[in-house]
Amino acid sequence: MKKIEAIIKPFKLNDVKTALNEIGIQGMTVTEVKGFGRQKGHTEIYRGSEYTIDFLPKIKIETVLPDNLVQQAIQAIIKAAKTSKIGDGKVFVSTIDDAYRIRTEEQGDSAV
Amino acid sequence: MNHGVPSTSSSGVFPVKMITFKSVRLLLLLPMICAMLGIGATLANAADTGASLEQRVARLEQASQPAAPAINTGDNAWLLASCALVLMMTAPGLILFYGGLVRSKNVLSTMMHSLILMALVSTLWMLFGYSMAFAPGNAFVGNPFTYFLLNGVGGAPNPDYSATVPQQSFMLFQMMFAIITPALISGAVAERIRFKAYVLFTMLWVTVVYFPLCHMVWGAGGYFNWASNGCKIPVLDFAGGTVVHISSGVSALVCAIVLGRRSGYPQEPMMPHNVVLSLIGAGLLWVGWFGFNGGSALGAGALATSAFAATHFSAAAAALSWAATEWLHKGRPSVLGAASGMVAGLATVTPASGFISVPAAFCIGLAAGIICYFAVTKLKARFAYDDSLDVFGVHGIGSMTGMLMLGFLASAAVNPAIASTFHANGITVSLAGGKAQFFNQAIAVVFTAVYAGGASFILLKLVNKLVGLRVHIEDEDAGLDLTQHGERAYTE
Numbered sequence: 001m002k003k004i005e006a007i008i009k010p011f012k013l014n015d016v017k018t019a020l021n022e023i024g025i026q027g028m029t030v031t032e033v034k035g036f037g038r039q040k041g042h043t044e045i046y047r048g049s050e051y052t053i054d055f056l057p058k059i060k061i062e063t064v065l066p067d068n069l070v071q072q073a074i075q076a077i078i079k080a081a082k083t084s085k086i087g088d089g090k091v092f093v094s095t096i097d098d099a100y101r102i103r104t105e106e107q108g109d110s111a112v
Numbered sequence: 113m114n115h116g117v118p119s120t121s122s123s124g125v126f127p128v129k130m131i132t133f134k135s136v137r138l139l140l141l142l143p144m145i146c147a148m149l150g151i152g153a154t155l156a157n158a159a160d161t162g163a164s165l166e167q168r169v170a171r172l173e174q175a176s177q178p179a180a181p182a183i184n185t186g187d188n189a190w191l192l193a194s195c196a197l198v199l200m201m202t203a204p205g206l207i208l209f210y211g212g213l214v215r216s217k218n219v220l221s222t223m224m225h226s227l228i229l230m231a232l233v234s235t236l237w238m239l240f241g242y243s244m245a246f247a248p249g250n251a252f253v254g255n256p257f258t259y260f261l262l263n264g265v266g267g268a269p270n271p272d273y274s275a276t277v278p279q280q281s282f283m284l285f286q287m288m289f290a291i292i293t294p295a296l297i298s299g300a301v302a303e304r305i306r307f308k309a310y311v312l313f314t315m316l317w318v319t320v321v322y323f324p325l326c327h328m329v330w331g332a333g334g335y336f337n338w339a340s341n342g343c344k345i346p347v348l349d350f351a352g353g354t355v356v357h358i359s360s361g362v363s364a365l366v367c368a369i370v371l372g373r374r375s376g377y378p379q380e381p382m383m384p385h386n387v388v389l390s391l392i393g394a395g396l397l398w399v400g401w402f403g404f405n406g407g408s409a410l411g412a413g414a415l416a417t418s419a420f421a422a423t424h425f426s427a428a429a430a431a432l433s434w435a436a437t438e439w440l441h442k443g444r445p446s447v448l449g450a451a452s453g454m455v456a457g458l459a460t461v462t463p464a465s466g467f468i469s470v471p472a473a474f475c476i477g478l479a480a481g482i483i484c485y486f487a488v489t490k491l492k493a494r495f496a497y498d499d500s501l502d503v504f505g506v507h508g509i510g511s512m513t514g515m516l517m518l519g520f521l522a523s524a525a526v527n528p529a530i531a532s533t534f535h536a537n538g539i540t541v542s543l544a545g546g547k548a549q550f551f552n553q554a555i556a557v558v559f560t561a562v563y564a565g566g567a568s569f570i571l572l573k574l575v576n577k578l579v580g581l582r583v584h585i586e587d588e589d590a591g592l593d594l595t596q597h598g599e600r601a602y603t604e
Contacts, residue, residue: 011589014376046598057590083586 001096001109002070006061007035007089008081013059019080020063023072026112028063039087058089064096066109183269184276187411191274191281194407198288201400202226202295209393209455210299213448213501216385217591218303219601225298225310232311233291233318238262241290242283244323246273251335251342253324259283272332272340274410285407290326293356294318299501300364303382304374304588307596309581316571321359321564329355329556336556338543339529346543347556348522348530350419351408353463353511354560361508362561363568365499370572371581373498375588382500387448394451398427401458405465418526419465422473423458426465429477430457430484437485449485452506456484459507460514467522467530476517484510508561515557519550 008016013030020028034055041054065073074091082088101111203226211223233241240256242265247258259265262283270279294314301310328335329349333342336349349355374382384390405423409416434453435445460480461473468476488505499505524531524544531542543549575581582588587595594600 009586011375011586014380044598 001064001099001112002067003062003064003094003096004070004073004077005092005094006077006081007033007058007091008061008077009083009087009089010057010059012081012083013061015080016061016077019076020061020073023069023076025063025065025069025073028061031060031062033058033060037087037090056087064099064112066112182276183267183278184411187274187276187413188278188281190412190416191277191285191407191410194403195281195284195288197400197403198285198292198407199230201397201404202230202288202292205393205396205400206292206295207393208389209397210302210390210501212386212389212391212393213299213384214302215382215591216602217593217600219385219593220599221307221592221596222298222302224307224597225302226295228311229291229295229298229314232315233294234287236315236318237283237287237290241318241323242286244319245286245290245326246270246283246331248332249327251333251344252328254327254331273330276411282410285410286326286330289352289356289404290318290322293322293352293360296357296360296503296507297364297367299503300368300499301371302500303592304371304582305592306580306583307592308579309575312579313571313575313581316575317363317568320571321363321567322355325359325560325563326355336559345552345555346549347552348467348518348543348549349463349515349556350466351405351462353515353518354556357459357462357507357511358515358557358560359564361504361506361511362565364503365497365508366565366568367572368497368499368504370569370576373496374500375585377498378493378496384448390448391451394454398454398458401427401462405462409466415466415527421470422461422465422468425470426461426473426477426480427454427457429474430454430460430481433478433481434485435481437482441485441489452488452502453481453485456480456506456510460484460510462511463515464518464521467518467527469523469526472521472523476514476521479513479517480510483513512557512561515553516550519547519553520545522549 006016010032017028017030034057036055039056041052041056043050043052045051061077063073070093074093077091098108099111100107207223207226210226211219214222238261240260242262243259244254244256247254247256249255249258262280265279265283267278267280269275269277270282273279274282294317297314297317298310328337329347330337332340334340335342335344336347336354337343338346338348347354376382401423402420406416406420409419431450431453434456435450438449439445457477457480461468461476464473464476484506487509488502491509492499492502492505522530522543522545524542530544543552572581583592583595
C-alpha cells in the first residue's frame with residue numbers, strides 16, 4: 001500500500017482529478033497549500049513598496065492506493081499536470097503500513 | 113449669591129445693544145453707498161443721451177426680441193438630481209450588485225468593469241458621443257462633428273429635446289445612460305475577459321452600437337423616434353428598453369457565447385461570494401431607477417410622477433412574482449432571487465414607464481418576475497451558455513417583454529402626447545395601445561436585437577484578433593484581480 005502526495009498548479013486540479021478517476025482511484029484528499037521549489041518566489045511592487053512573494057499557491061492531492069495502481073496513478077498525474085513550465089510541481093510516493101475503514105472496520109487494501 | 117445673578121444678566125445684555133447700534137449705523141451706510149454708485153451710473157448714462165434716434169430705436173428693437181426659451185428651474189433641478197441618481201446606479205449600484213455575485217478572486221476586476229466606463233464613456237461622450245447620438249444627422253446617426261467636444265452645448269435649451277432645461281443638463285443626463293449600458297454587459301464577461309480586450313470592446317461597442325441606436329430611438333429625425341418629424345416607424349421607448357436594456361442584454365448573450373464558459377462551469381459551483389453586497393447594490397439600483405425613468409420625463413411635472421409610480425409598482429410586483437415562482441418551483445424563495453426580481457421589474461418597465469397606468473405597470477412587473485425567472489433558470493441551462501450574472505435573462509428578456517406589452521398597454525390618458533403627436537402621411541395617428549403599435553414595438557425589438565447582437569459578434573471577433581479576448585486558463589484560475597490588476601479585494 002502506498003501514499004501518493006502530488007503538489008500541482010491550482011488550475012490543474014480538475015484535470016488531475018478526472019485522470020485519477022479514470023484509472024479507478026476511489027478517493028483523495030485535497031488541500032490548498034503554499035510553497036516553493038526551484039521556482040522560488042518573485043518580487044512585486046504595490047503602491048511604491050516592494051515586497052517578495054516566497055510562497056506560491058499550490059494544490060496538494062493525497063491519495064492512498066494498492067501497490068498495483070501506483071505506477072499508473074503517477075503517470076496519470078504527470079500527464080494531466082504537466083505544462084512543461086517551471087512550477088509544475090512534484091509527486092512523492094511513500095509506504096503506508098496499514099489502513100482501516102472506520103464504518104466497516106475493513107483493513108488493508110480493501111479499506112482504501 | 114443673589115448679587116451675582118443680575119450683574120451677569122446685565123453684562124450679557126449690554127454688549128448686544130452695542131452691536132445692534134453699530135449694525136444699524138452700518139445698515140444706514142449701505143444705501144448711501146448704493147445711492148452714490150447709482151448717481152455715478154446715471155451720470156454715465158447721461159453722457160450717452162447724444163445717441164441718434166436710429167441708434168435708440170435699434171436698441172429698443174434689440175430689447176424687444178423674443179426671449180430665449182425660458183429655463184424652468186424646477187425642471188432643471190429634477191433633471192440634475194436624476195443625473196446623479198442614474199450615475200449612482202453604476203457606482204455604487206451595479207458595482208456592488210455585480211461585485212457581490214462573483215467569486216472573491218474576481219471582485220475587483222468586476223467592479224473595475226463598471227468603474228472604468230465612468231471615465232471612458234464620459235470621455236467619448238465629450239469628444240463625439242453626444243454629437244453622434246443627439247446632433248442632427250440622418251435617420252440612423254447624428255453628425256459627430258456638430259457638438260464635437262460639446263461645442264455649443266451650454267445653458268440654452270435645445271427645444272428638439274427639452275425646451276425648459278439647459279442643453280448641458282440634457283447632455284449630462286443622457287451621458288449617465290451611455291455609461292451604465294455597456295456596464296450592464298460586463299456581467300456576461302465577468303471572471304474571464306482580459307482587461308485590455310474589455311476596454312477595447314466597450315469603446316467600440318458604445319461607438320458602433322449605443323450612440324447610433326440612441327439617435328434612432330431618441331435623436332431628432334431618428335428612424336424610430338415617434339416624437340420627431342423624420343420618424344419612419346413610431347416606437348415607444350420611454351427610458352431605454354431598446355437603447356439600454358435590449359441592446360446590452362442581447363450583446364451580453366453574444367459575449368457569453370463568443371467568449372465561452374468560465375473554466376469549470378457548470379460542473380463546479382460558482383457561488384456569489386457576498387450576497388450582502390449584491391443586495392445593497394440592488395437597493396441602490398431601485399432608488400437610482402427613479403432618476404432613470406422619472407428623469408426621462410425631462411421635467412418635473414405630472415409625467416415624471418407617473419413614470420416614478422410605474423417604476424416603483426413594477427419593481428414591487430416583480431420581486432413578489434419572482435419570489436413566489438421560485439417558492440413554488442424550488443420550495444424556497446431565495447433572497448438573491450427576490451432582488452433579481454426587483455431588477456427584472458425595473459428593467460422591464462423602463463420602456464413603458466412614461467406611458468402606462470399604475471395597474472398596467474404592476475401587470476408588467478408580475479410578468480417580468482415570472483418570465484425572467486424561467487429565462488435565468490431554464491433557458492440558460494437548456495442552451496448551456498454562461499451568462500455569468502444573467503444580463504440577458506434579466507435585462508434582455510425583461511425589456512423585450514416590457515416593449516411588447518407596452519404596445520397594448522400604452523395609454524393616451526397617462527401620456528396625452530401619444531394621442532396626437534405622430535403624423536404619418538399627413539394622418540394623425542394615435543400610438544396608444546393596440547395591435548398596430550404592438551407590431552411597431554416588435555419591429556424595434558427585433559431590429560435592436562439583430563443590430564446589437566450582430567455588431568457585438570463582429571466587434572468581439574475583431575478584438576480577439578487584435579488583443580485576445582480571454583485570459584489564460586492559469587490566470588483565470590488565479591483570479592482576474594491578481595492577474596489583471598495586481599491586487600486582491602480581501603487579505604487572507
